[in-house]
Amino acid sequence: DSFDILGDGVKELLIGRDDGVLEIYNFESADDPVLRYDHALSESIASIQGGCVGKDGYDEILASTYSGWLTGLTTEPVHREDGSGEDLKLSQEMQSKISSLRNELEHLQMKVLQEREKYQQSSQSSTAVSSVPAFSVNDKFTLNKDDASYSLILEVQTAIDNVLVQSDVPIDLLDVDKNSAVVSFSSCDSE
Numbered sequence: 001d002s003f004d005i006l007g008d009g010v011k012e013l014l015i016g017r018d019d020g021v022l023e024i025y026n027f028e029s030a031d032d033p034v035l036r037y038d039h040a041l042s043e044s045i046a047s048i049q050g051g052c053v054g055k056d057g058y059d060e061i062l063a064s065t066y067s068g069w070l071t072g073l074t075t076e077p078v079h080r081e082d083g084s085g086e087d088l089k090l091s092q093e094m095q096s097k098i099s100s101l102r103n104e105l106e107h108l109q110m111k112v113l114q115e116r117e118k119y120q121q122s123s124q125s126s127t128a129v130s131s132v133p134a135f136s137v138n139d140k141f142t143l144n145k146d147d148a149s150y151s152l153i154l155e156v157q158t159a160i161d162n163v164l165v166q167s168d169v170p171i172d173l174l175d176v177d178k179n180s181a182v183v184s185f186s187s188c189d190s191e
Contacts (some may be wrong), residue, residue: 003050005059005075012036016063018140018153023075024061043067044138044155066138067157068127149174 002011005024013025013033018039025033044066053060058076065071086187090098122128138155154163163181165171166188 001049003059003061005061006036007051007059007075012050014048014050014061016048018044020044020065022048022061022063039073041065041071043069044153066155151176 004011005014005182006012006026012125015023015025017023020043022039022045023035024037027033041063042065043065046066047064049062050059051062052058053062053072054074055076058074060072060074063071063073067068078134104145125159135157138153140151140153142151142153143149144151152165154160165173175183
């Protein structure tokens, strides 16, 4: 997306990447764009948009991730200070927002408890059928031209415990910064 998030009258380029990196580029001169800000999310970014969403006068960037999370970055100051050092009194609007969010959270917690109880009851009945839940896998296998290697990117909406890679030809696994996997090799039985 392109949006004037810095408020200088020139639109910045907003980029959301497959590796979860959100970047803001500024065009200060006619040359190459300059990276002004970056933020790393834990999963790939599906879409990105700039605009005024939460509060008038404060622009924001919204990014939607692969699993459906919506992340917002705002220009609104997070901390407000009072010159006297006393605790700040929350405005009536802020207190009502907090109260509304607490009520919504309590409602969601009650709903989760109800669904958990319903699941427990159905799983203990004699007619219960066990099945593996269906989930989609976001996978990419791309060639990196710089070092003639392939990148395998797997993204699932649940935790990945194991990934098995089987090959008929010898392969070298290269470690990357974002990799948290523990690699183990085993020889293949040719039969």
